[in-house]
Amino acid sequence: MRPVWRSTQSCAASCSSRGPDSASQFGVKARCVVGRGAYVGTGVRIGNNVKLQNYALVYEPAELGDGVFVGPAVVLTNGHNPRSVDSDGRQKRGGDWEAVGVKVAEGASLGARSVCVAPVRAGRWAMVAAGAVVTKDVLDFALAVGVPARQIGWVGRSGVRLVAREGEPDVWECPQTGALYEEKDGVLTERRAGPHSCPAALCGQTGSGRGRGPVMNRALAPAHGRGL
Structure with missing residues (x-):
């Protein structure tokens, strides 16, 4: 090896x-x-x-x-079903499984x-x-x-465990980013954000209606040199 x-x-x-x-x-x-x-x-x-x-x-x-x-x-x-030898005791080769x-x-x-x-x-x-x-x-x-x-x-994408969103059955929320996910028949999918529907911390939308541009989410950056 x-x-x-x-x-x-x-x-x-x-x-x-x-x-x-x-x-x-x-x-x-x-x-x-x-x-x-x-x-x-x-x-x-x-x-x-x-x-x-x-x-x-x-x-x-x-x-x-x-x-x-x-x-x-x-x-x-x-x-x-790994084996070192076959049923006759012969050593297996690469093409034997x-x-x-x-x-x-x-x-x-x-x-x-x-x-x-x-x-x-x-x-x-x-x-x-x-x-x-x-x-x-x-x-x-x-x-x-x-x-x-x-x-x-x-x-979620950030790796943080999701929590149930209050007042919305089968909707899960990332406590770090605010991103929303929907569960249906045991399968989770990301909720697609419509205009002005995503959390302000993610899209940079202000109360005045002027966008500040995308905000980098540090949680999505890889943790260099660390195990999980």
Whole structure:
């Protein structure tokens, strides 16, 4: 097992030092950070702005969407019934089983030492707690904890746990950004903001009707160098 990069650095810097084909060899896009001792298998597909923390193990054919966070020592497996030898005692080779992958959708976070047992999918902006073992799909925006992982709530894009909005059934609100989400049939979606309907802190709308322009939400910035 060979680490792709041995020290924390940007993907762009590593790829430039290894030649123009380095990024494409591993299916890595732009502005990714890979920690010390992390392993990325050949054939893994990684989107933009992905962070792989130290000693994360990502086995092919995993797929990581844009903005995914993979915490320290996270494991993404690729075999549902792994064996070193077959029923006759002969050592298995690469072609003796069909690899299955883990898919982690846009913006999702996998906490330190969590394990995703393939084949599973972590949905958009989902949050898997540290040490959790994921054995079934995690919904978009779901907060999953435990062994095996189970959903205990919802999180927004900022990663903060959502709270029920008073007076509006099945509507959830981010206490940090004010963003609203709607739940229907057990599925959470973002509420699309109409004109002047978004929180003033987000759009910069003033009482006079004059916009101040977009306000950067610091909660959406990645926490560099920290585990989850």
